[in-house]
Amino acid sequence: MADSIFKNYLEKKNTLIRNRGILQSTYVPEQLLHRDQQISDIADIIAPSLKHDKPSNILIIGKTGTGKTAVVNYIGKELKKADPDEINCQYIYINCEVIDTPYSILYNISNYIITDPNKKIPFTGWSLERIFSELTKFIDDKNKVFVIVLDEIDKSFKRNGDDIFYYLTTINEMLKKSRVSIIGITNNSKFTEECLTPKIRSRLGEEKIIFPPYTPDQLIDIMNERAKDAFYPGALDPSVVPLCAGISAQDSGDARKALDLLRISADIAERNGDPIINDAHVNYARQKIELDAVTEIIKTLTDQSKIVLMSIIKNPGDDNGTITTGDVYTVYREICSILGYTILTQRRVADLISELDMLGIINARVKSFGRKGRTKEIDINVSKEVITLINNDEIFHNLGNYKPCKQTTLM
Numbered sequence: 001m002a003d004s005i006f007k008n009y010l011e012k013k014n015t016l017i018r019n020r021g022i023l024q025s026t027y028v029p030e031q032l033l034h035r036d037q038q039i040s041d042i043a044d045i046i047a048p049s050l051k052h053d054k055p056s057n058i059l060i061i062g063k064t065g066t067g068k069t070a071v072v073n074y075i076g077k078e079l080k081k082a083d084p085d086e087i088n089c090q091y092i093y094i095n096c097e098v099i100d101t102p103y104s105i106l107y108n109i110s111n112y113i114i115t116d117p118n119k120k121i122p123f124t125g126w127s128l129e130r131i132f133s134e135l136t137k138f139i140d141d142k143n144k145v146f147v148i149v150l151d152e153i154d155k156s157f158k159r160n161g162d163d164i165f166y167y168l169t170t171i172n173e174m175l176k177k178s179r180v181s182i183i184g185i186t187n188n189s190k191f192t193e194e195c196l197t198p199k200i201r202s203r204l205g206e207e208k209i210i211f212p213p214y215t216p217d218q219l220i221d222i223m224n225e226r227a228k229d230a231f232y233p234g235a236l237d238p239s240v241v242p243l244c245a246g247i248s249a250q251d252s253g254d255a256r257k258a259l260d261l262l263r264i265s266a267d268i269a270e271r272n273g274d275p276i277i278n279d280a281h282v283n284y285a286r287q288k289i290e291l292d293a294v295t296e297i298i299k300t301l302t303d304q305s306k307i308v309l310m311s312i313i314k315n316p317g318d319d320n321g322t323i324t325t326g327d328v329y330t331v332y333r334e335i336c337s338i339l340g341y342t343i344l345t346q347r348r349v350a351d352l353i354s355e356l357d358m359l360g361i362i363n364a365r366v367k368s369f370g371r372k373g374r375t376k377e378i379d380i381n382v383s384k385e386v387i388t389l390i391n392n393d394e395i396f397h398n399l400g401n402y403k404p405c406k407q408t409t410l411m
């Protein structure tokens, strides 16, 4: 082998991880534990498609990492097993986060359906009405039931409104031979109530299936199942899987997060050349994941939001860590002046504080609302990671050793 900077990597033998792919979130496991109920509910609803009858539309709701996509794709595979030549039923999967315009959704559906290259719908250029009516003809010609999954439908709605759902849920009225049934998936439980018109809501949600967060014990089972093939025997300290499960269950019962934590812990141990994966690796991995997440969010902040954040960090507050929005605003104005930024109104700065709170970058708790001109008192916590990232942000290079003159409350 020619010398390469990767030589050591290639020659090093993995002692802990036997198959890293199994721990990736894209890996499709053979069996989906603790989802028997959801699988059988969905299968019961979808089964009529195999006899050429139209199943009800289904709306699947559950938080992130609760197995929605995995379960639906498992059902798709089982449908194909039951009807390998797709005589009666064809399964179509669209992820609306990736395929994100009504045109591209219809274009992608058409690619599953129109096999003749001369009749393909063009990638761009047609009006939506034209693509609607062409596609409807092709669908009807096939004379079968199409089960169309729209994963992450809230993402499509946010960008495009609900025309596409309207079209796909009313298409059956235009079909004579074929039938279309929709499975919508969302992790936003408020989505249907808040975003869809009553008509579309009742059409799309003819059947609703809820995916609850996994409990710690269920996460342990899911991880153990993967760990069997992913690691060499003895690679895992017995406390590692329960620790990963506890951390992930506490946050959200998210299997993706649990598996990520396990994989990153294993990577850290492997890279260190440690003989076993233990709790210390998990704790380190958790910090790394959190740091990566806040780094991503901080990258997206505007300069004004960063200055507000800096104004919070520079405010020591009283003994209990309480500061007022007025305190933040005073420091904010000073920093803007030093750095040469436009000074926004206090009202706007208060909005930016709320935004930072919603993003989870700060943790603000309102203690009392201002009376007689005093501003809102808040307890604010900012993590060490955020403080370090903001202190190192290039927009503050000219701030030097700035310290607020004194704690003043702006009336």
Ligand SMILES: Nc1ncnc2c1ncn2[C@@H]1O[C@H](COP(=O)(O)OP(=O)(O)OP(=O)(O)O)[C@@H](O)[C@H]1O
Pocket: 024, 025, 026, 027, 028, 029, 031, 032, 033, 034, 035, 062, 063, 064, 065, 066, 067, 068, 069, 070, 071, 186, 187, 222, 255, 256, 259
């Ligand atoms: N019951 C289960 N058994 C085994 N693995 C599972 C199970 N549930 C989820 N997973 C795994 O966890 C990860 C996340 O699952 P999935 O992508 O299905 O979540 P989701 O509910 O679609 O989340 P999101 O709302 O973020 O799209 C995947 O790697 C999946 O294989």
Ligand SMILES: [Mg+2]
Pocket: 068, 069, 070, 151
């Ligand atoms: Mg998903």
